[in-house]
Amino acid sequence: MLPDALGDLLLGSRCVGCDRPGRVLCRECAATLPSGAEPAWPSPTPPGLAPPYATTAYDGLVRAMVLAHKERGVLALATPLGRLLTVAVVEALADAATGPVVLVPVPSRPASVRSRGHDPTWTMTVRAAAWLGANGFPATAMPLLRLRTGVRDQAGLDAHERSANLAGSMRCPSRTLARLAGWRSHAHVVVCDDVLTTGATAREAQRALEAVGLGVVGVAVAAATRRRGPGRESSGGFLSPQPGTV
Numbered sequence: 212m213l214p215d216a217l218g219d220l221l222l223g224s225r226c227v228g229c230d231r232p233g234r235v236l237c238r239e240c241a242a243t244l245p246s247g248a249e250p251a252w253p254s255p256t257p258p259g260l261a262p263p264y265a266t267t268a269y270d271g272l273v274r275a276m277v278l279a280h281k282e283r284g285v286l287a288l289a290t291p292l293g294r295l296l297t298v299a300v301v302e303a304l305a306d307a308a309t310g311p312v313v314l315v316p317v318p319s320r321p322a323s324v325r326s327r328g329h330d331p332t333w334t335m336t337v338r339a340a341a342w343l344g345a346n347g348f349p350a351t352a353m354p355l356l357r358l359r360t361g362v363r364d365q366a367g368l369d370a371h372e373r374s375a376n377l378a379g380s381m382r383c384p385s386r387t388l389a390r391l392a393g394w395r396s397h398a399h400v401v402v403c404d405d406v407l408t409t410g411a412t413a414r415e416a417q418r419a420l421e422a423v424g425l426g427v428v429g430v431a432v433a434a435a436t437r438r439r440g441p442g443r444e445s446s447g448g449f450l451s452p453q454p455g456t457v
């Protein structure tokens with residue numbers, strides 16, 4: 212069987228939203244993508260988490276785009292996903308003073324990158340930095356974080372297990388940090404990911420960056436999983452307005 216990406220190339224692609232033959236994201240579906248972002252506090256919120264922003268709930272079209280990009284290697288979706296990430300970054304920076312913007316993707320497990328053949332979060336982050344730059348907001352994507360060995364795949368873990376799995380799992384090597392040079396003291400750092408679930412991954416990335424003296428102004432993601440109360444999905448919008456409010 213052909214890998215999906217190669218199959219798309221040889222046999223013609225279909226829209227991930229409506230399955231119509233043609234582009235991987237047709238114009239009609241692209242026109243329905245969100246153009247703004249909202250606070251996306253997970254519930255419960257990891258203590259100290261920098262303000263998270265997402266463009267939408269993780270379902271429907273955006274979920275299909277994330278999965279096709281990440282798991283099926285439909286690399287053309289990096290551009291529209293990067294644009295969604297950009298919208299969330301702009302919202303995360305809304306209250307920040309002017310200064311250099313550094314977008315830091317959460318690190319992927321090396322085994323995942325090898326098996327997928329690409330690093331979807333890094334690609335989206337690069338696209339977002341390019342999009343910001345083209346619109347007059349100079350930004351740089353920097354892979355500052357590394358995962359220590361022994362970190363399990365997060366899939367299937369609950370909030371408590373995720374945070375235990377991730378505690379102390381990321382680090383920022385000093386040689387990598389040196390690339391920031393003179394920016395270090397005044398850079399506006401935004402942690403970037405495709406999807407926010409419990410916030411444990413973003414919080415660990417934030418901790419590792421703060422441990423080397425970098426201030427994190429916010430967390431930006433394309434989509435956030437729906438907030439859940441005990442045993443049921445909460446009503447009233449997909450995102451909570453601030454931590455602790457239900």
Ligand SMILES: [Zn+2]
Pocket residue numbers: 226227228229230231236237238239240241
């Ligand atoms: Zn479509």
